Amino acid sequence: MTERKPPGVSFESWVDKQIREAEARGEFDHLPGAGKPLPGGNDTSYDELWWIKQKMAREGLSVLPPTLALRKEAEDAVARALDAPSERVVREIITSINVKIREVMFKPPPGPPLGLKPYDVEAVVRDWRERRSAGSAD
Structure with missing residues (x-):
């Protein structure tokens, strides 16, 4: 759309006209998701941060207070340590999280x-x- 809004025409009516004409030409017919409801459209409450939350979910991001993030990291570290291939790696993982x-x-x-x-390294080992x-033994 390279046209400029003519002087004296309200912006809203000019935009509406552009959309109506593009729709008549079929320019919206082959868009991804055409004819399908918008994602999250069933939610009756409006959240102005919906797009940020969707982007974060797609990127696998979360916003946790630092202490809660560290708790999760500590749980993951113990799990990794228990599955580690050697005692040296167990000690490195637990020492690092400590x-x-x-x-x-x-x-x-x-x-x-x-x-x-801090975890007791010897107990985890x-x-x-x-x-x-x-x-x-299995």
Whole structure:
């Protein structure tokens, strides 16, 4: 659309006319999703941030307070450690997450309290060994 709005014509009516003419020419017929309801259209409440939330969901992003994000990271670290291929890797994973936990313990970020303390590396290594020996018994 390269036309300019003629002087004296209201912007709304000029835009409506452009849309009506493009529709008559069939320019909207082959758009993705043509004839289908808009995603999220069933929701009766309007959320002005809907597009941001959809973009974040598509990108796999989340906005959590730093302490809650660290809690999730700590859970994932323990799970990774328990599935690690060697004791050295278990120790590296747990030592690394412990550094982050200690940072938050001594310099709390904004948000809810962390509610975690550093993991006992030896206890996680013990659990890792038990899981490994149980898996090899199958």
